[in-house]
Amino acid sequence: AAAPAHAAPAVLAPRGSACEVDGSLVAPFGRHLAYGADPRTQMAVAWQVPFAVRRPFIRIGFEPWALGHRIGAEVRHLATPVLNGGRIAAAEQYYVHARLERLRPGTTYYYGVGHDGFDPADPRNLATLGTFTTAPERAEAFTFTAFGDQGVSYHALGNNQVILGQNPAFHLHAGDLCYADPSGSGTSGDTYDARVWDQFLAQTESVAKTVPWMVTTGNHDMEAWYSPDGYGGQNARWSLPCNGPDPVRLPGAYSFVHGNVGVVALDANDVSYEIPANFGISGGGQTRWLERRLGELRADRRVDFVVVFFHHCAFSTTGAHASDGGVRDTWVPLFEKHRVDLVINGHNHVYERTDAILRGAVGRRVAIGERTDPTRDGIVYVTAGGAGRALYGFPAPDSYEGHVEDRESVASYHWLKGRAKAPETVEWSRVRYTGYSFLAVRVRAGLHPSMTVSALAESGARIDHFEIRRG
Known part of the structure; x- marks a missing residue:
């Protein structure tokens, strides 16, 4: 069933010199939640991937075996160059965000995050699922x-x-x-x-x-x-x-x-x-x-x-x-x-x-x-x-x-x-x-x-x- 929420449309990370690998070899990490302005109906889910990936998404549902369709997520690519004679180290970081709306108050949801090549609904990836609970009415x-x-x-x-x-x-x-x-x-x-x-x-x-x-x-x-x-x-x-x-x-x-x-x-x-x-x-x-x-x-x-x-x-x-x-x-x-x-x-x-x-x-x-x-x-x-x-x-x-x-x-x-x-x-x-x-x-x-x-x-x-x- 479709999840009762939507998020920002997908945005691909800039290509340029960014290292893009087969998505099946990349697992998301660093998941962190935040309320929206109305914690009863809004939740933001963010995570990180170590390399550029294609079409990141989130799935949510009321049971871990019944996650909904893919909801597109936004990639924010943060590039840090070497500065100050090496006192600032170089880094390429990819943060992914999905804002969920129209959630049910006081409800626990299961969610999984992924991208092309990595689907959290795949039985092999069920250990990567998380949960969140909206604020009560x-x-x-x-x-x-x-x-x-x-x-x-x-x-x-x-x-x-x-x-x-x-x-x-x-x-x-x-x-x-x-x-x-x-x-x-x-x-x-x-x-x-x-x-x-x-x-x-x-x-x-x-x-x-x-x-x-x-x-x-x-x-x-x-x-x-x-x-x-x-x-x-x-x-x-x-x-x-x-x-x-x-x-x-x-x-x-x-x-x-x-x-x-x-x-x-x-x-x-x-x-x-x-x-x-x-x-x-x-x-x-x-x-x-x-x-x-x-x-x-x-x-x-x-x-x-x-x-x-x-x-x-x-x-x-x-x-x-x-x-x-x-x-x-x-x-x-x-x-x-x-x-x-x-x-x-x-x-x-x-x-x-x-x-x-x-x-x-x-x-x-x-x-x-x-x-x-x-x-x-x-x-x-x-x-x-x-x-x-x-x-x-x-x-x-x-x-x-x-x-x-x-x-x-x-x-x-x-x-x-x-x-x-x-x-x-x-x-x-x-x-x-x-x-x-x-x-x-x-x-x-x-x-x-x-x-x-x-x-x-x-x-x-x-x-x-x-x-x-x-x-």
């Missing part, structure tokens, strides 16, 4: 997970497997995805190896082939040699919701609603005082869109909670990056105006969680296991940057579940325009953990909706938890 309980600063490592792989065990509906990745650019300045003089992306997508496939992997853009994801503004690589690899302020110029800014949670992704490179390579690229457009979108979500009767995620930290105390004053100046007032429920960041390679913050100070102390109400207490900010890269340190002792070392204040700093550091002593650093970790957020709907936010170490041990309820 009405709100119900679910879990989502989140982290940032992953890279390619045993710790990154380990975190992925523990995340898969949470059975999340979707995953939020707060930027600095694979570190093909290890310097992270966003300038053309950086060292870069595009082939690290192949390793990253292969590593991530075990989760992302089933769980929508919703990414935003960190400073290490600004790859300056790709147009526009260093985001050509992002556009080649990811198919994210196209409802943001500018899907091409700001691919990491978008929004979606799953059940009773509205999620907003932002590109903090646009407002960062610390790393200014792309400072102001939207001309204020992203911030205007943010205010409009937060207002729309608060007016949406389906939405109980609003979660915002982006890379650079609004509030963190590590000696490596600490807090970005550009985020504080530009976006925090909007978060408070619209009473955002939870903000998730990366950038600092640790786990840190604040008390509820209102107007720059502690609105309510939120100890481990306690409850907070964003309508009166302020907003809790979580730095979840322990996904896999080398860890940072804190200026105060770790303090986490089972190992509480409270401090009345912590000496830190925040970035000013011009990359100056302004020292500050803060009272909001409530939980600190120097280890690999991620967030798991359990959402409940109904008469008394709530979000239980837990932080789990890569061992699966819980290091923090608290509850958010409104009103």
Whole structure:
């Protein structure tokens, strides 16, 4: 039977010097999902092939033995030449994308991806099939997970497997995805190896082939040699919701609603005082869109909670990056105006969680296991940057579940325009953990909706938890 969806028409990869081989010798890899703007009816499926192939496609169906007809997919050929005297390595990469529409809400689909010479419906290839599940029509309980600063490592792989065990509906990745650019300045003089992306997508496939992997853009994801503004690589690899302020110029800014949670992704490179390579690229457009979108979500009767995620930290105390004053100046007032429920960041390679913050100070102390109400207490900010890269340190002792070392204040700093550091002593650093970790957020709907936010170490041990309820 025909699959109840359609995708973009087929686009062949450029021929030129590209190496094209017999399709029967090429197997797709690096599959990764992403919601569309409406997760109830839209899903994007992306994958990679090592060589140019002919007529790539996807098949979907309700059973693995009953996949539908071929739906054409789009190839995005990303060619990276040798640059900077060899500091940027040459690579030819072929990313394939299919956007699926008119799906049934709350439904699990089987899918397979292929091309001429490789059919996933062939019994010999059934092991390559994946599944995805669309968001439900009405709100119900679910879990989502989140982290940032992953890279390619045993710790990154380990975190992925523990995340898969949470059975999340979707995953939020707060930027600095694979570190093909290890310097992270966003300038053309950086060292870069595009082939690290192949390793990253292969590593991530075990989760992302089933769980929508919703990414935003960190400073290490600004790859300056790709147009526009260093985001050509992002556009080649990811198919994210196209409802943001500018899907091409700001691919990491978008929004979606799953059940009773509205999620907003932002590109903090646009407002960062610390790393200014792309400072102001939207001309204020992203911030205007943010205010409009937060207002729309608060007016949406389906939405109980609003979660915002982006890379650079609004509030963190590590000696490596600490807090970005550009985020504080530009976006925090909007978060408070619209009473955002939870903000998730990366950038600092640790786990840190604040008390509820209102107007720059502690609105309510939120100890481990306690409850907070964003309508009166302020907003809790979580730095979840322990996904896999080398860890940072804190200026105060770790303090986490089972190992509480409270401090009345912590000496830190925040970035000013011009990359100056302004020292500050803060009272909001409530939980600190120097280890690999991620967030798991359990959402409940109904008469008394709530979000239980837990932080789990890569061992699966819980290091923090608290509850958010409104009103």
